[in-house]
Amino acid sequence: MFSYCSDPSTLEGLTWLSCYLTTGKHMLFYVSFGTVLLLLAITAPVSLMFGFAGAMAARARFAPLSWIGKAYIAVVRGVPDIAFFLFFVIALDQGIEWLRHKTLCPEWTDAIRQGNDFLVCPDAKMPLSSSAQWIHEVYGFSLAVITFAIVFGAFAANVLFGAMRAVPRAQMETAEAYGMSHRQAFWRILVPQMWVYALPGLSNLWMVLIKATPLLFLLGVEDIVYWARELGGSKTARFTDYPHPDWRMWYFFALLVFYLSFTKLSEVVLDRIMKRLTHGQATAGGEAQRRANV
Amino acid sequence: MKKLILGTAILALSAGIASASEVVRMGTEGAYPPYNFINDAGEVDGFERELGDELCKRARLTCEWVTNEWDSIIPNLVSANYDTIIAGMSITKERDEVIDFTQNYTQPDPSGYLALTGSDPDLKGGIIAAQTGTIQAAHIASSGATLVEFATPDETIAAVRNGEADAVLADDAYLRPIAEENDDLEMLKKTELLGGGVGMGLRESDRDLRAKFDAAIASMKADGSLNKLIMKWEIGPGF
Numbered sequence A: 001m002f003s004y005c006s007d008p009s010t011l012e013g014l015t016w017l018s019c020y021l022t023t024g025k026h027m028l029f030y031v032s033f034g035t036v037l038l039l040l041a042i043t044a045p046v047s048l049m050f051g052f053a054g055a056m057a058a059r060a061r062f063a064p065l066s067w068i069g070k071a072y073i074a075v076v077r078g079v080p081d082i083a084f085f086l087f088f089v090i091a092l093d094q095g096i097e098w099l100r101h102k103t104l105c106p107e108w109t110d111a112i113r114q115g116n117d118f119l120v121c122p123d124a125k126m127p128l129s130s131s132a133q134w135i136h137e138v139y140g141f142s143l144a145v146i147t148f149a150i151v152f153g154a155f156a157a158n159v160l161f162g163a164m165r166a167v168p169r170a171q172m173e174t175a176e177a178y179g180m181s182h183r184q185a186f187w188r189i190l191v192p193q194m195w196v197y198a199l200p201g202l203s204n205l206w207m208v209l210i211k212a213t214p215l216l217f218l219l220g221v222e223d224i225v226y227w228a229r230e231l232g233g234s235k236t237a238r239f240t241d242y243p244h245p246d247w248r249m250w251y252f253f254a255l256l257v258f259y260l261s262f263t264k265l266s267e268v269v270l271d272r273i274m275k276r277l278t279h280g281q282a283t284a285g286g287e288a289q290r291r292a293n294v
Numbered sequence B: 001m002k003k004l005i006l007g008t009a010i011l012a013l014s015a016g017i018a019s020a021s022e023v024v025r026m027g028t029e030g031a032y033p034p035y036n037f038i039n040d041a042g043e044v045d046g047f048e049r050e051l052g053d054e055l056c057k058r059a060r061l062t063c064e065w066v067t068n069e070w071d072s073i074i075p076n077l078v079s080a081n082y083d084t085i086i087a088g089m090s091i092t093k094e095r096d097e098v099i100d101f102t103q104n105y106t107q108p109d110p111s112g113y114l115a116l117t118g119s120d121p122d123l124k125g126g127i128i129a130a131q132t133g134t135i136q137a138a139h140i141a142s143s144g145a146t147l148v149e150f151a152t153p154d155e156t157i158a159a160v161r162n163g164e165a166d167a168v169l170a171d172d173a174y175l176r177p178i179a180e181e182n183d184d185l186e187m188l189k190k191t192e193l194l195g196g197g198v199g200m201g202l203r204e205s206d207r208d209l210r211a212k213f214d215a216a217i218a219s220m221k222a223d224g225s226l227n228k229l230i231m232k233w234e235i236g237p238g239f
Helices: A013-020 A024-058 A063-078 A081-104 A133-166 A169-177 A182-219 A224-232 A248-278 A284-293 B002-020 B047-058 B073-078 B093-098 B135-143 B153-161 B172-181 B207-222 B225-233
Strands: B023-028 B036-038 B062-067 B111-116 B127-131 B146-150 B167-171 B185-192
Touching: A024 A063, A024 A133, A024 A182, A024 A224, A063 A133, A081 A133, A081 A182, A133 A182, A133 B062, A169 A182, A182 A224, A182 A248, A224 A248, A248 A284, B023 B047, B023 B073, B036 B047, B047 B062, B047 B207, B047 B225, B073 B093, B111 B135, B111 B153, B111 B172, B127 B135, B127 B153, B135 B146, B135 B167, B146 B153, B153 B167, B153 B185, B167 B172, B172 B185, B207 B225
Parallel strands: B023 B062, B127 B146, B127 B167
Antiparallel strands: B111 B167, B111 B185
């Protein structure tokens, strides 16, 4: 990175450190922080959508739809995350390839399962084995996002389902008395008011989601845990310009600081959102705010 | 009609891409120097990187390098996340039942023990570390000593250093540079002859690809270029 880094064995102290911390390998480590943040930025809204859809389905008056919603919440919440991650990602990947195989290669006669191998025609591979490495990485990342969204969506669905029932019945009755239809009352009265009941549960979920991101590592995405372990392991001088003993403790300590400061920041932001949502609500918090302002 | 034309165009296009340059994805661990490791620039490097690139050149294949955890390296080959395993994997009967191997590109190399200098550990009844799913781990499990397994080779060394294990059993080529550079660690005299040499792993259904790599390895053995690589990276005896 810097011009003086050409021969690191002659450097000492901070100059050595500045070279060490800017190697290509460390850059990949820093980029992986971005991967984690990107995962959170995409997964949180998507799982909220899954949760909203799940909660709406669960409280639907049409019975089969309600069963689907309730089954989704019960099944996904009941299965350990890791088991779900390991099973679902493989199943989803093979399912997509199987569908593509059926549509793209109808004339293919060989069996798809040959012993241990799962074999589809080359055109049906997802992504194509000829595509660039970054496409493979984006595909793997997307599978991870979908899986995270389904898991956390189920928890969010349960939280939102409860929040929807917590809105005082009198509010809905008043809406109906004003002549609103069921749908209008739902969108105009119920949904805006439910968030204040949902937020404590959702903020919990957000915290758990932040802490669950190292599961990415399980799915083969090279995340911060992978790089911390790889960079921290002891290095012999024959294979690197920067030999060092076992430094994993320091790398994992850096991860600890990262996660702690990130969750702290989240808490501050969530507190502010809570204050805003409480404003003007018929809850104990809303009442306290009103009195403070009088 | 329009759909049909579009469909054939896409098919022709993808077929064209596939035949123009057959891309073979090479799966490796990237944590087992000198066989394979991630260098300072963040790229796969080592004996197998050089070997693999040369094999691909000889077989006229475009190769792409992918890293994968050792634990799941066979399952991910079988489900086609990459096409070959080139990760210092010894040819054994158990593995051969699940995947296929090319001919070996290193000689069967005795595995060595690494322990704290002057500690003289009990190799029959002591605690020996090894990486999960290796021939060394299988050997210790059947030898009567207590086996502690770790996901990465590096962690096995750390276990010896902090006293969790009395010694570590691994490929000699991996342990020797570590023993030479660290005064607190030494190689023991005792060795174990395990495995049938290292080969490239492929899916059992990929017979054509295996034949191509087999031919390339044979040609590298014949002209002595494989021996040169083995010497350069100090992998053990040549052919």
